[in-house]
Amino acid sequence: MAKVRKIPMRKDLLSGEMFPKKEMVRIVKNADGTVSIDPTGKAAGRGAYVALKPEAIAQAKAKKVIDKAFELAVDPAFYDELFAYVDHKKARMELFGDKSK
Template identity: 70%
Template structure:
């Protein structure tokens, strides 16, 4: 049997390629707001972020999401994203790939 292809996505913050399941999707909605999309299926323009909390902090300083989505991003969204990424990383370390 032929091995299945693993979908890869480019990390917005570091530019590295990672498996899609090891990333979180951020989506820009029609009303120019950003949301974290855990399902990866919301409609809108999306970008992927790896589960690396230190990169999220660096992105907040450099305003990476503002330049990627061409909108003003509130500091509270960066805090929410950091908390989500940190939590997901901890879950993966505790429970493995199934979390």
């Protein structure tokens, strides 16, 4: 019999829903207080996950959700960068499935 593997799940910072880790984007706050996108999922620092929902990123920008989660002022340009990254990654997953990184 084939062994059934457990799928790692993570909670979406914006909606509170659980999603498979592969379907999410990690954002991280470094020791120096810089917030950035972590495409590898392995960068050092306090991490949080967001689902591949560009519309949720736009709402998060208005409500400053990431600012509150990391307890610091996040540059509004970061939300725009995150929106573009999530939009691109979502499109790649729809085209290529789970193989895209």
